[in-house]
Amino acid sequence: MNCKKARVLMSCALDGELTPKEEQEFQQHLSECLACAEEFTEAKKTKLIIREKIVRFKAPQSLVDSVLRLGIISSRQTEESLLFDQIS
Amino acid sequence: MDTHESSEKKKQKRGKETLTREELKKQQEFQEEAVAHINSLYNYALHLTMNPDDAEDLVQETYLKAYKFFNSFERGTNCKAWLFKILKNNYINRFRKNSREPGKVDYDLIKDFYHSIKDTRSDTSETDSDYFHSLMHEEVYQALQSLPEEFREVIQLCDIEGFTYEEIANMVESPIGTVRSRLYRGRKLLRGQLENYARKYGFNTDKEEE
Numbered sequence: 001m002n003c004k005k006a007r008v009l010m011s012c013a014l015d016g017e018l019t020p021k022e023e024q025e026f027q028q029h030l031s032e033c034l035a036c037a038e039e040f041t042e043a044k045k046t047k048l049i050i051r052e053k054i055v056r057f058k059a060p061q062s063l064v065d066s067v068l069r070l071g072i073i074s075s076r077q078t079e080e081s082l083l084f085d086q087i088s
Numbered sequence: 089m090d091t092h093e094s095s096e097k098k099k100q101k102r103g104k105e106t107l108t109r110e111e112l113k114k115q116q117e118f119q120e121e122a123v124a125h126i127n128s129l130y131n132y133a134l135h136l137t138m139n140p141d142d143a144e145d146l147v148q149e150t151y152l153k154a155y156k157f158f159n160s161f162e163r164g165t166n167c168k169a170w171l172f173k174i175l176k177n178n179y180i181n182r183f184r185k186n187s188r189e190p191g192k193v194d195y196d197l198i199k200d201f202y203h204s205i206k207d208t209r210s211d212t213s214e215t216d217s218d219y220f221h222s223l224m225h226e227e228v229y230q231a232l233q234s235l236p237e238e239f240r241e242v243i244q245l246c247d248i249e250g251f252t253y254e255e256i257a258n259m260v261e262s263p264i265g266t267v268r269s270r271l272y273r274g275r276k277l278l279r280g281q282l283e284n285y286a287r288k289y290g291f292n293t294d295k296e297e298e
Contacts, residue, residue, distance in 0.1 A: 011272040015246055017253050045286060046279045050247045053228040059130035063144050067123055067151045 001029040006036045014043055118158050122151065125168045128249060129175055135244060136179050146182070150175040169255040172245070176259055231281035239274030242267055 006029045012018050013026050030037045129150060133143035153174050154161075161170055232240055238260075245256045257264045 008272070011275060012253075012268060015253070015271070017268075042279065043275065046275055046282060047247050049228055049282055049286065050232065050243065050278070054232065054248055055229070056127065056131055057134060059126045059147065060140075060144065063130065063147060064123075064126055066148060067126060068119065 001025045003029075003033060003036055006030070006033070007039065010036075010040055010043055013040070014047055114158060118155055121161075121167045122154055122158070122171060125171055126151075128168060129171055132172060132175060132244070132249070133179070136176075137183055142183065146175060146178055149178050149182075153178065166251075166255060168249070169251055169259065172249070172251075173259050227285050228282065231278060231285070234281060235274055235277055239270055239277065242270045243274050243278065246271060 006026060009018060009022060009026055013023065018026060030040060126147065129147050130143060133146040133150075134140065137143050137146060150171060154171055161167065232243065235243070241260060242256055245251045245259065246253075251259070253264050253267050257267045260267065262270075
């Protein structure tokens with residue numbers, strides 16, 4: 001594998017989306033090419049920053065409650081409409 | 089006549105009981121499978137709408153639709169991906185028609201939005217006094233928001249939500265190759281934006297700087 005191909009595959013390698021064969025060739029190239037190995041470290045860092053530093057919010061409790069209720073209410077509606085279909 | 093009527097009634101009653109049991113099972117399964125992803129969906133909705141009220145509406149609508157079509161959900165496939173896809177479609181139908189241009193970034197809006205929900209709804213263990221960390225997050229948040237929407241979206245779905253390329257391709261209705269190249273290009277842009285940040289907060293481990 002040459003540097004050009006390694007750079008193209010880098011993003012996929014980061015996400016574990018390479019085929020086993022590609023992965024093997026990619027790792028092989030990294031072990032031989034310092035520039036690509038460093039590039040890969042940088043790429044990993046960017047992914048790590050995004051994953052760790054983007055704050056996650058909890059859904060408000062009122063939303064959770066209403067979604068939990070949703071199942072109950074719409075199951076009654078479905079039941080009624082199905083029953084109605086059955087009768088008619 | 090009487091016998092016929094009562095047997096009809098019995099049949100109906102039986103039908104209803106079965107249905108109720110079925111519905112109950114569906115409801116239980118729905119709560120276990122689908123409701124578990126509510127925080128992820130809410131965050132995705134927040135990123136799309138930039139407004140807590142709209143995000144709530146969007147999530148609610150998504151679950152309403154998901155429950156209605158829960159029978160068509162293929163068991164064993166990724167329920168989270170299925171819900172995200174429904175939410176995205178809802179978003180396009182409802183919110184995209186509004187005037188706000190996708191991809192156009194209003195930093196003041198982001199800042200206001202960020203501060204308005206940060207204190208009450210944070211999912212991290214960080215305390216209010218930990219303001220320094222909040223500022224760090226904000227820089228990353230703005231960097232991500234500054235990307236064109238098509239890039240930001242795939243990065244979010246991949247890095248934050250952990251979807252596979254195939255799932256993302258299905259969600260954004262593009263070939264996997266397109267997802268790959270958007271991730272590649274988006275990350276390149278993002279790296280430029282985050283270079284200073286990484287250096288400032290110790291994410292940079294370049295040997296010559298140590």
